[in-house]
Every structure is written in structure tokens, then in C-alpha cells.
Amino acid sequence: MEENTTLYTIIVHSENFSGILNQVATVFTRLQVNIESLNVSASSMKNVHKFTISCKTTARNIDKILKQINKKLDVINAACYTDDEIFQSEIAMFKISASEFQNWEDTSRLLRGYNTHIVEVTPEFLVVELAGSSEAIDSLYGELDRIGCVRQFVRSGKVAVTASPLEKVNDLLARRRDRYGYRTAQ
Amino acid sequence: MENNEKVSGSEALVRALIEEGVDTMFGYPGGAIMPVYDALMDHLDVINHILVRHEQGATHAAEGYARASGKVGVCLVTGGPGATNTLTGIADAMLDSTPIIVIAGQISTDMIGTDAFQEVDFTCVTQPICKWSYQISSPEEITWAVSRAFFVARSGRPGPVVLSITKNAQVGMTEYIPRKVNYIRSYDDDPEIDMTRIREAAAAINSARRPFVLAGQGIELGNAQEEFLAFVEKAGLPFGCTLLGLSVAPSSHPLNKGMLGMHGNYCNNVKTNECDVLIAVGMRFDDRVTGNVATYARQAKIIHLDIDPSEIGKNVPVDIPVLGNCRKTLPLLTERLLKMDRSEWIESFRKYQDEEYEKVIDRELHPAAGPLNMGEVVDAVSSATGGDAILVTDVGQNQMMASRYFRYTRKRSIITSGGMGTMGFGIPAAIGAALGRPDRTVCVFTGDGGLQMMMQEFGTIMEHRIPVKMILLNNNYLGNVRQWQELFYNRRYSFTHLENPDFQVIASAYGIPSRRVLAREDLKSAVDEMLSADGPFFLEACVAEEGNVMPMTPPGKPIDNMLMEC
Numbered sequence: 001m002e003e004n005t006t007l008y009t010i011i012v013h014s015e016n017f018s019g020i021l022n023q024v025a026t027v028f029t030r031l032q033v034n035i036e037s038l039n040v041s042a043s044s045m046k047n048v049h050k051f052t053i054s055c056k057t058t059a060r061n062i063d064k065i066l067k068q069i070n071k072k073l074d075v076i077n078a079a080c081y082t083d084d085e086i087f088q089s090e091i092a093m094f095k096i097s098a099s100e101f102q103n104w105e106d107t108s109r110l111l112r113g114y115n116t117h118i119v120e121v122t123p124e125f126l127v128v129e130l131a132g133s134s135e136a137i138d139s140l141y142g143e144l145d146r147i148g149c150v151r152q153f154v155r156s157g158k159v160a161v162t163a164s165p166l167e168k169v170n171d172l173l174a175r176r177r178d179r180y181g182y183r184t185a186q
Numbered sequence: 187m188e189n190n191e192k193v194s195g196s197e198a199l200v201r202a203l204i205e206e207g208v209d210t211m212f213g214y215p216g217g218a219i220m221p222v223y224d225a226l227m228d229h230l231d232v233i234n235h236i237l238v239r240h241e242q243g244a245t246h247a248a249e250g251y252a253r254a255s256g257k258v259g260v261c262l263v264t265g266g267p268g269a270t271n272t273l274t275g276i277a278d279a280m281l282d283s284t285p286i287i288v289i290a291g292q293i294s295t296d297m298i299g300t301d302a303f304q305e306v307d308f309t310c311v312t313q314p315i316c317k318w319s320y321q322i323s324s325p326e327e328i329t330w331a332v333s334r335a336f337f338v339a340r341s342g343r344p345g346p347v348v349l350s351i352t353k354n355a356q357v358g359m360t361e362y363i364p365r366k367v368n369y370i371r372s373y374d375d376d377p378e379i380d381m382t383r384i385r386e387a388a389a390a391i392n393s394a395r396r397p398f399v400l401a402g403q404g405i406e407l408g409n410a411q412e413e414f415l416a417f418v419e420k421a422g423l424p425f426g427c428t429l430l431g432l433s434v435a436p437s438s439h440p441l442n443k444g445m446l447g448m449h450g451n452y453c454n455n456v457k458t459n460e461c462d463v464l465i466a467v468g469m470r471f472d473d474r475v476t477g478n479v480a481t482y483a484r485q486a487k488i489i490h491l492d493i494d495p496s497e498i499g500k501n502v503p504v505d506i507p508v509l510g511n512c513r514k515t516l517p518l519l520t521e522r523l524l525k526m527d528r529s530e531w532i533e534s535f536r537k538y539q540d541e542e543y544e545k546v547i548d549r550e551l552h553p554a555a556g557p558l559n560m561g562e563v564v565d566a567v568s569s570a571t572g573g574d575a576i577l578v579t580d581v582g583q584n585q586m587m588a589s590r591y592f593r594y595t596r597k598r599s600i601i602t603s604g605g606m607g608t609m610g611f612g613i614p615a616a617i618g619a620a621l622g623r624p625d626r627t628v629c630v631f632t633g634d635g636g637l638q639m640m641m642q643e644f645g646t647i648m649e650h651r652i653p654v655k656m657i658l659l660n661n662n663y664l665g666n667v668r669q670w671q672e673l674f675y676n677r678r679y680s681f682t683h684l685e686n687p688d689f690q691v692i693a694s695a696y697g698i699p700s701r702r703v704l705a706r707e708d709l710k711s712a713v714d715e716m717l718s719a720d721g722p723f724f725l726e727a728c729v730a731e732e733g734n735v736m737p738m739t740p741p742g743k744p745i746d747n748m749l750m751e752c
Contacts, residue, residue: 015372019309019319026314067496073318073338076372176371179378183368 003058007036008080009088009160010065012051013043013169015074024051024075027068033057037090037134037157045170048076052159077169081162088160092137093119094128094144095152101126104147114140125151134158192359195325196225199289199351202332204232205364208260210251210621212236212244216264218291218304221356223262236621236650239642241268243614245275246640248286250618252279253601254576254626256409258339259286259618265293265350266304270311274608276346277315281605282430283407285344287335288312292350295323308350317345323352325360334367342375343494344407377493379510379518387465387489387506388522391421394463394487396531398454399425400446400475403604404468404492405434410513411597414467415439417516421523424532426454428469429589433599437573443535447475448739449586453538455745458483465489468512471501472605477745491515545750546736551591557730558706560584560659564591567629567657570713575627575655576601576619580612580636583665586735588631596626610639616654617646627717629655634686635664644696647722655716656698658726661733662686669734673752674741693724700724 014020021040028035036054043050057065062080069078098121101107111118111128114136119127130140137155144150162168193201199222203211211233215223226235238244241263248259263272269290279286293302312319318338322331328351335347391397405414411434418425418441426446427434435442444451446458455477458464464486469475476482479501490497490504491512498507508515550561564587567575573593579585579602589602601619603611616630637658647654668682693700699719703712703726716723737748 019313022310023313030314063499067500071494071496073370074372173371176374180369180376 003060005056005058006062006082007054007056008062008082009086009158010051010053010055010069010078010080011160011162012053012069012078013045013076014049014051014072015076016047016049017074020049020072020074023072024053024069027065028055030068031057031061031064033061033065037155039157039159041159045173048169052157054158077172079168081160085163086160087163088133088158089131090134090137090156090158091129091131092141092153092155094130094141094150096126096128096144097149097151098123098125100147100149104149110143116140190361193362194221194225194356195328195351195358195360196221196356197228198325198328198360198362199332199356200225200229200233201362202329202364203260204229206332206336207257208233210234210236211260211262212238212247212251212618213262214238214241214244214264214268216268216291218265218293218353219262219268219356220291221353222289222291222351234621235262236617236646238614239645240640241271242274242610243617243640243643243646245272245279245286245288246608246611246614247618247621247646249275249279249282249284249611250578250601250615251622252285252618253615254598254619254628255622256598257622258336259284261286261288263288263290264304265291265308266306269306269308269350273312273315274606276312276348278603278606278608278611279346280315280317282603283344283403284346285339286346287339287349288346289349289351291356292321292352294353296354298352308348312348316348319348319350321350321352322355325355325358328355328360329363329365330367333365334370337367337370338373342373343404376511377495377509379515380508381518383506383508384515384518385522387508388519390463390487390489390506391423391465391519392522392524392526396461397421397423397463397465397528398457398461399423400428400464400466400469401425401431401434402428402467402469403430404512405431406598408468408493408511408513410516411435413513413516413520417520417523420520421526422528422532423465424457424528424535426450426458428472428475428604429602430600430604431469432589433594433597436595437593438595441532443539445590447472447745448477448741449590449735449737451539452542452737452748452750453535455739455748456538457535459485459744459746461486463487463489465491467491467516468493470497473501475745476501477739477747478742481744542737542750550736558704558709558727560587560661560729560733561591562706563657563659563709563727563729564588564631566709566713568592570710570717571627571629575599575629576623578602578612578616578619578628578630580630580632581607581609582633582636583661583669583733583735584631584633584636584659586666587659590735609636612636613640613643613654613656614646616656617643617652620652620654627655628653629657631657631659633665634658634660634662634684634689637689641692644693644698648696648698651721653721656722656724657716658689658724659729660686660689660726661729661731663731665733666735668732672732672734673738689724689726698722698724700726702726702728704728
């Protein structure tokens with residue numbers, strides 16, 4: 001019996017130590033869940049790194065994944081969100097063959113329609129950037145691919161911020177600092 | 187000590203260990219850890235280093251030491267194969283929440299990544315199976331990493347920590363600056379107690395007519411044995427124990443109904459599926475406890491006390507989670523409990539206890555004729571020690587028989603590989619237990635299979651005259667697998683018969699006194715001889731070849747669906 005899968009976005013905040021990415025990744029390996037996209041970067045908090053991971057899996061697996069990531073010593077917090085609980089965005093870059101592209105009529109309408117940004121134009125190719133939803137990127141890639149003009153394509157993976165007015169991780173760290181203050185005060 | 191005095195990283199490591207209170211360690215030297223072994227020689231007045239005969243033995247010895255003493259067990263090994271030989275012990279300690287620290291040598295930082303001699307990326311390999319794994323790459327990090335390792339291993343839900351230390355960090359010079367890590371912001375070792383949950387749990391217990399408590403090792407780890415007894419006694423709550431939790435309360439306590447799970451006591455598994463409130467304390471609803479989870483305690487409101495948030499709702503849906511150290515949460519509950527007469531409910535266990543006694547226990551302990559039974563050997567040893575000894579077991583039928591029929595009077599008295607089921611665990615773990623609690627008798631039950639997985643540790647026992655009482659329940663089979671083959675594989679005994687050596691000859695080669703017992707009438711005198719011997723003793727009990735551990739819940743079946751006989 002195949003259980004229903006959902007696309008989840010997991011946001012992990014961790015210390016910035018070497019080996020954390022491996023620790024997070026092994027959780028997915030253990031459950032044989034594929035990561036759809038992964039982005040790791042600095043966060044607004046000093047020395048805290050933020051992972052944005054998207055994966056398609058079952059409700060039961062996502063529960064296990066979160067528990068196991070949260071259990072890692074240097075992970076501050078891991079939480080998961082569905083699309084209505086976050087604002088998300090992604091950047092893609094397309095390296096487009098100039099000759100094939102020019103052969104196609106209405107090129108500028110296509111690129112303008114997607115609100116793309118031109119990064120570079122040479123006689124051989126142009127580089128175009130699109131920031132937006134993952135669906136828009138999929139769609140533009142589909143149209144360009146039909147023309148057969150895409151030489152290179154890369155996407156950043158989703159990044160997301162939560163829609164809630166609460167900043168849970170900041171609150172969690174502040175609360176913990178207060179609770180354990182008696183130990184560090186010595 | 188002069189300020190600014192420089193010492194080698196190795197010297198700093200040994201001093202940092204002493205600072206953490208280490209007086210015993212288990213290890214095996216090799217190329218990548220030689221500077222530390224050299225520094226160790228100057229501190230043998232403080233640290234008793236036990237040279238094992240295989241690194242896996244060092245990890246199990248450290249586990250036995252930790253479980254018996256409540257302190258952190260420490261292993262010291264070299265890199266490469268020395269390090270990878272510890273993996274089974276690390277994983278075992280992770281599943282059983284045992285605080286050990288494995289310190290492994292590593293090649294110099296500048297050689298890493300070149301496939302140098304004995305290079306293994308040990309940090310990467312161990313990350314998924316330990317609480318924290320870290321590579322020390324410079325001597326300045328040593329005191330911080332050692333202090334952090336001890337804090338992590340012993341706090342919260344305890345577990346194994348791995349420190350790899352590169353050769354350059356061992357030989358480089360540094361100032362020795364002691365450090366104390368007692369707070370890690372990403373790590374909530376003492377979770378905040380939610381008083382709303384405490385009140386909800388207390389109300390649920392107070393209104394329960396048929397409450398049942400599951401006692402786990404968390405009670406021992408939290409050193410909350412007295413708090414637990416106060417809790418169950420105040421409200422008259424009958425309880426069953428997990429394998430690792432068997433010694434949280436005396437076996438003779440009237441509310442103690444024995445072991446839970448696949449080979450546990452029948453009444454507990456029946457009552458799990460009859461109770462109206464199930465209160466789990468420091469246990470994790472392992473599949474050997476629950477049987478088929480789809481039919482497990484569906485009628486009951488479930489309260490779960492645990493320090494590890496990842497355990498709440500992991501296997502079984504929980505109605506009232508009570509997160510926190512049970513040493514703190516239990517008294518908060520107890521003060522809110524009403525004294526209540528639940529004797530009728532408690533008395534209802536009797537019927538199933540009687541049935542199990544008649545169909546299983548009496549037959550196992552008091553056979554009229556035939557070869558020795560495993561259970562009667564355990565019973566003879568337990569009686570002769572007055573239930574005062576520490577029981578260590580290997581894995582398999584010997585483990586289930588020993589844990590079922592041994593009686594416990596004192597806390598921290600069972601040491602067994604529960605989560606991993608690591609054959610070979612018993613003998614080295616007993617070595618560690620004997621060193622961790624030299625004031626107590628240590629009895630280890632093993633089978634003929636498991637013994638041969640760690641038999642080289644006879645050398646360690648010989649060298650240090652470690653007073654472990656070893657009881658081999660020899661049935662010439664990998665008995666537990668054979669039992670499953672008998673029950674579920676149509677008696678097709680695929681590779682479970684063992685052609686065994688003369689174990690007494692092996693014991694004598696190591697200078698360990700031994701005796702073999704086959705006849706029932708010789709059993710008591712053999713056990714007495716073993717216990718009165720000064721130092722180690724090896725007792726081989728030749729038991730019925732096809733003895734079975736009963737009762738048994740077949741795998742995947744509802745937990746109360748127990749077979750009483752084959």
C-alpha cells in the first residue's frame with residue numbers, strides 16, 4: 001500500500017561546525033528519502049547556519065526525519081512546513097544558445113513574460129536569470145527546452161522564510177540561555 | 187604548576203581525563219595513539235588501564251563499567267582497524283543509552299585525505315551511531331573537546347561520544363588550560379517541565395481504575411529508583427519492567443510484576459492490553475516490548491515520561507507526554523496522586539501469573555528428569571547469590587533465561603545488550619562491571635555461540651585476575667535462532683548447530699579455574715564452588731540442547747498473544 005506523499009519544506013538551524021551537513025544528510029539516507037533541493041547559508045543569527053530542504057515524503061517519514069535531525073547535538077532546531085506556511089523563492093540561471101534562440105520567433109515576449117533578468121549577452125550565448133517560484137522556473141525551462149536552446153541550467157534550490165509572525169528559533173535560544181544561565185554564570 | 191608551562195597534547199589529554207574523574211580505562215595501543223600511551227605511563231598511579239585483547243572488547247567493557255558504576259566508560263584505541271573495531275560497541279551504547287567515550291588515534295592532519303596507512307574517516311563513519319563525534323586536530327582543542335565529550339556522554343539521555351585525535355594534536359605542545367563545558371545552546375539536556383502536562387497526567391492516573399506502569403532504564407539512568415518506588419507505592423500502581431529496567435525495583439516488590447515483552451511475564455502483556463491508563467517511564471516502546479503496535483494498548487490512555495523528545499510518539503501514539511528528567515517529573519506527579527485501593531486490579535494479575543507458573547516456570551525450574559534446563563541453572567546461581575549480584579548476560583536464549591529467572595534486590599544490577607542484541611557483549615561487559623563495582627559479585631551468563639565471539643577476553647581476565655563468575659549455558663546450538671527455526675521455519679536447522687571445543691581446556695590455558703556440570707544433583711555444589719572461588723571462575727553447564735525460552739509472543743503478533751509451549 002503506497003502512502004500519500006506531500007512536498008515538505010524543512011528549515012534547520014544549526015551550529016556552523018564541519019560535518020553537520022553530513023549528519024543531516026544521513027537522516028535522509030537512513031529513511032531512503034530523496035532530497036528535492038537543499039540550500040545552506042548563514043542566518044540572521046551569529047554563527048547559526050540555516051538549511052532549507054525540500055523533500056517529498058509521507059507524514060510518518062517526515063515525523064521521523066524531524067525527530068532524528070532535532071536529535072543531532074549541534075542542531076538547534078528543525079521544523080517542517082507546507083507551502084501555505086512559508087514564503088519561498090528560488091533562483092535559476094539559463095545559459096541559452098544565441099543562434100537557436102534567435103531562430104525562434106517571439107523570444108523577447110517569452111523572456112519578458114517571465115520577468116527574467118539578463119546577466120550577459122555574447123554573440124554565442126546569453127545568460128538569463130529568473131527569481132521566483134519553483135513552478136515558474138519549471139515552466140520557463142520547459143519552454144526553452146522545447147526550443148532546444150538551453151546549454152546550461154542551474155537552480156539554487158528553494159529558500160524560505162516562515163509566514164508566522166513569531167521568530168521561534170530566536171525565542172528558543174533566548175529561553176534556553178535564561179534557563180541554563182545558572183550553569184554558565186559560575 | 188607554573189603558568190605558561192607547555193605540555194604535549196597527549197599529556198593534556200591524559201590530564202583532562204583525570205580532571206573528569208577517570209580512574210579506569212580500557213584500551214589497546216597502536217601506531218596512531220602511541221604518544222597518548224606514552225603519556226599515560228606517567229599517570230598509572232591515577233588511571234588503571236586495562237589492556238583488552240580486541241578493541242570491541244574495550245567498548246563492551248566500558249559499557250559494563252558505565253552501566254554498573256553510573257560513571258562514564260572510557261576506551262583508548264588506535265586509528266584505522268583499531269577504530270573500526272569499536273563500531274559495534276558504539277552502536278550498542280547508542281541504542282542502550284550507555285555513556286562511553288571512545289578516543290581513537292588518527293593520522294596527522296597533513297596526511298588526511300591521502301589514503302595514508304590506517305586512514306579511516308572515523309568521524310564520518312561514527313556520526314550516525316553516536317551522540318557526538320569530533321576530530322581533535324590541534325592540541326589547543328583537547329581540554330575543550332574532552333570536557334564537552336564527558337558532558338554530552340553523561341547528560342540528558344546518555345550515550346556514546348567519539349573523539350578522534352590526530353597525531354599532530356597528540357605531539358604538538360600547548361599550555362594546559364582546564365576547561366569545563368556544562369552548557370551547549372543547541373542541546374537541551376534537562377528539558378523544561380510543562381506543569382500542565384504534570385497536572386493532566388496526575389488527573390488521568392487518579393481517575394484510572396486499571397492503571398499499569400512500564401518501568402524502563404531511564405529510571406536507572408536518572409538515578410530515580412527511589413522516586414519511582416514512591417510514585418508506584420503511593421497510588422498502588424502495578425508495574426512491569428523492560429529488559430534494561432529489570433533492576434529499577436526489587437524483584438520481590440509486591441507491585442513488581444516482572445518483565446515486559448516478547449519473552450516477558452504473561453500477566454504484563456495481558457494487562458497492557460486491558461489497562462485503562464498506561465504510564466511509561468523512561469522506556470521507548472521497543473518492538474520487543476510492544477509486539478504488533480497496531481494492537482498495542484489501543485484501549486488505554488497513554489502517559490509517557492521521557493527525557494528525549496524524539497521518543498515521544500515515535501512508536502506508539504501518546505495522549506499525555508511528560509517531557510523531562512524522571513527524577514524531577516516523578517515526584518511532581520507523586521505529590522499530586524491520591525492514595526487509592528487498587529487491590530482488586532492488582533489481584534487480577536494473579537490468574538495469569540499462576541498460568542505462567544504452571545505451564546512454564548515450574549517446568550523450567552523443577553524438571554523431574556532429563557538434562558539440565560537453562561532456567562534452573564540461572565535460578566541456582568541467583569539463589570546462591572541471594573539476588574545480590576550484578577547480572578551480565580550475552581545475547582540469545584541465555585539472555586532471556588537469565589533476565590527472566592534472576593532476582594534483583596539492588597539497583598543497577600542488570601547489564602545486557604538490549605537494543606543491539608550484540609553477541610559477544612557478555613564477557614567483556616562483565617569485566618567492566620567487575621572493575622566498576624569491585625564491591626559486588628558479577629555473574630555473567632553466556633551461550634556457546636556468544637562466548638566464542640569474545641573468548642579472547644579470557645586473556646584480559648587472566649592478566650588482571652578480574653573476579654568474574656562466568657556461566658556458560660552450553661546447548662551446542664545458536665539456541666535462539668534454532669528456537670525460531672523450530673517454531674517458524676519447520677525445524678529446518680540451517681547452520682545453528684555448533685561443533686564446539688572443550689571450553690574447560692581453553693579456560694585452563696588461561697589459568698582460569700573451571701568446572702563442568704551435567705547432573706542436576708551436582709548443580710548446587712558447582713555454583714557454590716564458583717562463588718567461593720577467589721577471582722575468576724568458569725562454569726560450564728551442559729543444558730538440554732533443544733530447550734526453548736517460553737512464553738513467547740511470535741514476532742508481529744499482538745503482545746498478549748503468547749505461546750506457553752511449543
